[in-house]
Amino acid sequence: MKRSELKLQFRKHSRSISQMVEEMDKIREAENSASLEGGVVNYGMEHSNTELNNYGATSNEFLDLTDATLSPDSEYDEALAFPEDNFSIVTVGQNPVLVKKQNKKQIVSNGDHANDSSSSDDEVDTTKTYIKPPRELPYNYIYSVPIKFNSFDRKIFIPGTQIHVSITNFERSMTTHLLNPILYTIQLQHGSFIWTIKKRYKDFVNLHNSLRMFRTSLNFPLPSRTHREIRSSFRNNHKISISTINNSNIVDDASNDTMNANKKKQKKKRKKGSLPRFPKRPDTLLSVDQIPARIKQLENYLYNLLNITLYRNHHDTINFLQVSNFSFIAALGEKGRELLIKKRTGSTNPGHKKCNLLGCFSLGCCIRCNYFCSESCCSQWQQRWLFVKETCFGLIRPKDGIVRSVILFDQGFETSLGMYSTGLRSGLQILTNSRYMVIKYSSKKIAKDWNNYLKQIANTTARDFTSPNPHNSFAPVRTSTLASWFVDGANHMSAVADALEGALEEIFIADWWLSPEIYMKRPTLDGEYWRLDKVLLRKARQGVKIFILLYKEVEMALGLNSYYSKQRLVQLHENIKVLRHPDHVRVGVFFWAHHEKLVVVDQTYAFVGGIDLAYGRWDDHKHRLKDLGSISITAKQANRQSYIAIENPLRSLIVQSTEILQATATARSNNDNLSVTAQESLTITTTKTRKVTVRKDNETDEELDEHTKRDTPEMKRKGITEKIKENVKITGKELINRLTLNTDGGGTAVVEAPVMIKVESVVEEIPPAYFELDGQAKLWIGKDYTNFIFKDFTELNQPFTDLVDRNKMPRMPWHDISSVVVGAAARDVARHFIERWNASKLEKARENLSYPYLMPKSYNDIRVDANFWNKSKVTLERVTVQVLRSASNWSTGFIENDYLEQSIHEAYVETISRAQHYIYIENQFFISLGFPDTIVKNQIAESLFKRIVRAHREKKVFRVYVVLPLLPGFEGDVAGNSGIALRIITHWNYASICRAENSIFKRLLKAGIKNPLDYISFHSLRNHSTLNEVPITELIYVHSKLMIVDDRTVIVGSANINDRSMLGKRDSEMAIIVNDEAFHDGKMNGETFPTGNFAGSLRRFLFREHLGLLEQHLNGEEDEIDINDPISDAFFKETWQKISKDNSNIFDDVFKCIPNNAVRTIATLKKYNDEPALSKADPEKAAEKLKSIQGYLVDLPLDFLCDEDLTPPTASKEGMLSHAVWT
Known part of the structure; x- marks a missing residue:
């Protein structure tokens, strides 16, 4: 580089004195440990007396970069030296400022706080106890605030770790590169990271000149506090005292002579911050014999340069090394x-x-x-x-x-x-x-x-x-993977909550629908601790980054109110990011949805299934139909035990608070014990002179506050007694032990309290209704108590307001399946989420810097916490897993419109074709017609048909179980105008099963199978209970997306059996296919057959639940029915099908259920509904009959409305939509 060019570049670094004075305060704020008292000067440069005296000289007079600055008897370039290591660079404005740091003793002596001292991120403080430096940067560095590349504040390197340099090879070509013929291959090691770069001599020269330029720019002394006082005095025409000038840090000629003399004595010694002399002779003048020496020179120069923190952190050095903020993050893999x-x-x-x-x-x-x-x-x-x-x-x-x-x-x-x-x-x-x-x-x-x-x-x-991967999936097959399954939402959400609680770095959530106020663990004995939004807020405050993808619904068609969910979450904390997709008009997608249900923690634990974190999804194997919580309204007010036998935690809290007040009053008045009979009331008067009446159980009158409802959610009640809870917090446990509650046959309770006491502490009025509560807290609070067919969701921004009257309307139970995978398969699930997030970010938030692009972690170093699942008690099995999906250009960001992935569909088809003994299917829909069909395209029914026909021809036993919901989960009356959508889905389900010419039943009959039920049967689930002492029933909504084959293969995910989920170009979906690796002895048609630990246990759990055997199994009792052989006639026909048929008959006799095989037309349906059911005509007889019900299994009534055209009217809005919307 020419001298004129260096001067021109140097002017860019120069700053006026006034600018530097203004920036001084910024420097001091940025570096609390910095000392600027003596001015920031270049201690390593050799200055002549003239240079030091000419304080106001121009930048050109300071520019002397010739070899004269090099000592002829020194091997080190003092022009680039720093005398000590305790310097750092602070960027102020666009310019670097050299700052000398104080050690701890200096800070204390100056009156500063010792804990304000800090060392460079890349240096080890030798004054402190040695701590082993890290060998990698933490993963959360990828979310650090972006810093421009020419800044000195970038955190690139691992603190306290050297960079080792070795030139391992060179290539010499005099023809193509005459001036720089040698290409050096340089291997560098920083911690555990090893990488190579290729550089020529000119690259070293450019770096060297750049660093000299940088070092020279720091040569100008910045004014100290004394200098500023002097200038201020001159500016204000004040006289300067001699002492002020003498105490200033301006160096005179004598001191310069002394300083230079001391430096000359030390010239032959290498300073700690100096560099070896840079070789000046270009490579083109070197002979072959001189190349090894040149390599040694460059190695030594680069190694020493990289051990000077100020040079190593220079942006030109960073570019030379080809490193960035992501280079040394081990979680991202190799450099x-x-x-x-x-x-x-x-x-x-x-x-x-x-x-x-x-x-x-x-x-x-x-x-x-x-x-x-x-x-x-x-x-x-x-x-x-x-x-x-x-x-x-x-x-x-x-x-x-x-x-x-x-x-x-x-x-x-x-x-x-x-x-x-x-x-x-x-x-x-x-x-x-x-x-x-x-x-x-x-x-x-x-x-x-x-x-x-x-x-x-x-x-x-x-x-x-x-x-290419099996099933044309984006992800490969992962062997030796830990996985588990969950049946129903209770187990799933509890495990998800524990996983979220254990998150350290990232949380990914993708849902069709998400309700922020959903309770993940129930009953809610811990208050709001396990409410989803509270869990996410807690983790966000801990520094965990949370990214959520929600389906942006068409508001006219669906009432999911994803906008409310987004706003509710993003306002919680800046670490929670939510994107909704798609923008329908921009993308041109109105009918398709993001249907995945994913939760990924730290890209290491991933939940995949059909359960949204939303209202109505939480349920357990009991599938309760009612939830009155602590309130029980009966037709006849039953005589119950005294409320003194407290079970409700809220009532326990109130009574404990009462005990505190009573005990306080007793201690003051020394009154004797007071006996309160069942006919008496205990009245407590607060400082507000309001009264709370504790009523006994045998009282029938109700004194409710006008602002308090019986169905107020238990969580909202908590706020009313918040101050009472504080009083109970310390002394409650002691007093509850002191209080003895004894009831005799006459119902007399001994209570240690006067009738009237005055409370000195401020206690809010407790409505009398709270003392009438009995039983347990509600499991389904507010909107979570649902019945989709009776009423769809509205006003989701009022989460704690009931949607239906739970005193009159039974809830619709929800049956669902999900799974969790650990390790590489979880990385694959996270990879799909990352791909979707980045595509949505590019499309919707490209310039929004607060929404970052996501990066996949390395597959080579997956760190799994062995104790991660201790709280959840999740049993993990070692299996082979492959992640599957349905994805297309609109959902995943593919650039080609015709490119798609339908690996879920291909996995279903292939797994069905390879089935040996049985296939068990649970799904929300069964819309699949055989070939040829111009409307429904998926090949699942075709594959089932071919596999059954093959078994029939081979005269082998083969069974297919299919469990579907009795009715689609759409709001409306089957017989009315509001039930058009419900009837459309019913039409396509029945058309696929038995009504269309290419339905599976009719095709099996044509193939010579006289009774298709010998091979395939369709079932549903239903439960019963009592509400207000009247028998009630409701279907259990089957939302599962599950297939089990031969007790060794499982497909579970979010994909329904229809074209929307299977074809890839419509809804986006995700699933996993699991193959067992561990087996034990099982049976198939009486013969020994290996059953997988994962698939076999899931199938047996479902059989026990549906047949009513699960409760006794959980209690450690043996099964009354042998469920180990799923294909024998003794089980398939004489147990499974028989119990299903018997249950169906009983339900029809007692409740006159809909759907029903006896109802073949809508006209018949209306007459059928007018006939009184046994459950209302004779509840006692109905209850007796219901005792014969076994489990939940019932037949799917295949003749329901079989004589009716269920397709929508052409003029209706549903009829105007394409068939693709419904199929």
Whole structure:
């Protein structure tokens, strides 16, 4: 670099004295431990007396970078030296400022706080006890505030860890690079990270000159406090005392002479912060014999440079080393390769590849025109930092350090070079399923080298995602994976809550519907502790980053109110980020939905299934129909035990508070014990002179506060007694032990309290209704108590207000299945979430810096906490897992409109085809018609038909169980105008089963199978209970998406059996296919057959639940029915089908249920509803009959409305929609 160029660059670094004075306060705030009393000066530079005296000299007079600054007898370049290690750089404005740090003793002596001292992030404080430095940066560094690349505040390197340098190879070419013929291969090691870079001599020269320029820019002394006082005095025309001048830090000639003399004595010694002399002779003048010496020189120079923190953190050094903020984060895997490149704009837009001039350039008719257009005319190039990790790569904008994109390696990954592909000589084209980009390198050789490197990564660490996988899935098969299953929402949500509680870094949630106020664990004995929004808030405050993807519904069609859910969550904490997708008008998607239900913790534990974290989903194996909580309204007021036998925690709290007040009054008045009979009342008068009456159980009158309702949620009641709870907190336990509650046969209770006492502490009035509560807290609070067919959701912004009258309307139980996987399979689930999040971010929040791009963690170092599931008591089995999905361009961001993934569908079809003995299916829908069909396209029914026909021809026993809901979960009356949507889904279900010509039943009959029920049977679930002493019943809504095959294979996820879920281009879905690795002896048709620990246990659990055997099994009792052989006639026909039929008959006799085989038309349905049911005519007889019910299993009535046309009227809004919406 020429001298004139150095002067020009130096002027950019110069600052006026006034600017530096203004920045002093900023410096002191940024570095509490910095000392600026003597001014910040270059202690390593050698200054002549003239330089030191000419304080007001221009920048050109200070610029002396010739070799005269080098001592002829020294091997070290003192011009680049720092005398001590206790310096740091603070960026003020656009300029670096050198700051000398104080040690602890200096800080104490100056009156500063000792704990304000801090050392550099990259240095070890030798004054403190040695702590072993970390060998990696924590994962949460990826969410640090972005910092521009030329800043000195970037946290790049591992604190306290050296960088080791070794030049391992060189290539010499005198023909192509005359001035810099040698290309050095440099291997660097920082902690456990090893990487290589290739540099020429000119790269070292540029770095050296840049650092000299940087060091010289720090040569100007910044004014100290004394200097500022002097200038201020001059400015105000005040006289300066001699003592002030003498005490100032301005150096005189004599002191300069002394200083220079001392420095000359030490010239031959190497200073701790100095560098070896940089070799001046260019490589082109070196002989072959001199190359090893040159390598040693460069190694020594670079090693020493990297051990000086101020130089190592310089942005030119960082660029030279090709490192960034993501380089040394172990969770992201190996360091990979990085480089500063230029990227052509427009590659983020799907389908926008490059200027094509109406298709002319794609024909290759004019390569030169293509080059001119791509390079000069129609393109804009932006500087980006390209980084490549194990399974992804991305771009960072250097001017502000913001990540502009993260791209995952996938099966569409391709690269190409050259003029024909890119229109550039040094260009590289990169293509994936989600992105297309053209980048430009500084030379054709570098572009070729990067092309080879990207292909190498694609064929090694990213091979699992770039190579074809079974079922054409984006993810490979993962062996030896830990997994577990959950039946019904109670177990699932409890495990999810514990997993969220154990999160350390990240939480990913994707839901079709999410209710922030949902309680994850019940009963709610811990108050709001396990409410979802409270759990997320707690983790966000701990620094965990939470990302939530919600389906953005069409508000006219669905009442999910995802906007409320988003606003409710994002306002909790800045660490909670929520994106809703899609924007219907922009994307042009109105009918399809994001249907995945995912929860991923730390990219290590992933829940996959059909359970949304939403209202109505929490349920257990009891499938209760009512939930009156602590209130029990009966037709006849029953004589119950005294309320003194407290079971409700709230009532216990109130009585304990009463005991405190009573005990206080007793201690003051020394009154004797007072006997309160069952006919008496205990009245407590507060300071507000309000009365609370404690009434006995045999009283029938009710004194309710006008603002208090019986169905007030238990959680809202808590606020009323908040102050009482504080009083109880300390002394409650002691007093409850002192209070003895004895009731004799006459119902007399001994209570130690006077009739009237005055409470000195402020206690809010306790409504008398709270003392009438009995039983347990509510399990379903507010909107969570649901019956979808009776009333769909409204006013979701009022979560604690009941949707239906629980005193009259039974709730609709919810049956569902989910699973959890640990390790690499969980990484795959997280990868799908990351792909969706990044696509949504690019589409909706591209410039929103608070919503970051996400990055997948490494698969090579998966750290699983062995104690993670201790609280949940989750039993994990070792299995083989593959993650499946339905994805397309609208849902996942693919750039090609016709590209999609339907690996769930392909897994279903293949697994059915390979089934040996049985198939067990639970699903919300069964919409699948056989071939050929022009409307329904999925091949599940076709595969079932072929497999049954094959078993029939081979004369082998083969069974298919199908469990569906009795009615679709749509609000409306089956016989009325409000039930059009309900009837449409019913039509397609029955058409697929038995009514259409290509239905599975009719095709089996045509194939010669006289009784298809010998092979396949369809069932549903129903439960019964009593409400107000009247028998009631309600269907159990089967929402599962499950298939079990041969006790060894399970598919569980969010995908329904219909085209919406299976075809890939409609709804987005996720599922896993699990194959057992551990087996034990089982039976199939009386013969020994290995049954898997995972699949077999899940099948037996479901059989026990549906047949009413689960409760006794959980109590440790033996099963009354042998469920080990699922295909024998003794079980399939004489047990399963018989119990189902018997239960159906009893339910029909008692309740006259709908649907029913006796109802074949809507007219018949109306007459059927008018007939009185036994449950109302004779409740006692009905109750007696219901004792014969076994479990929940019933037949799906295949003749229900079979003589009625259930398709929608053409003029209705439902009839105007395409069949694809319903199928």
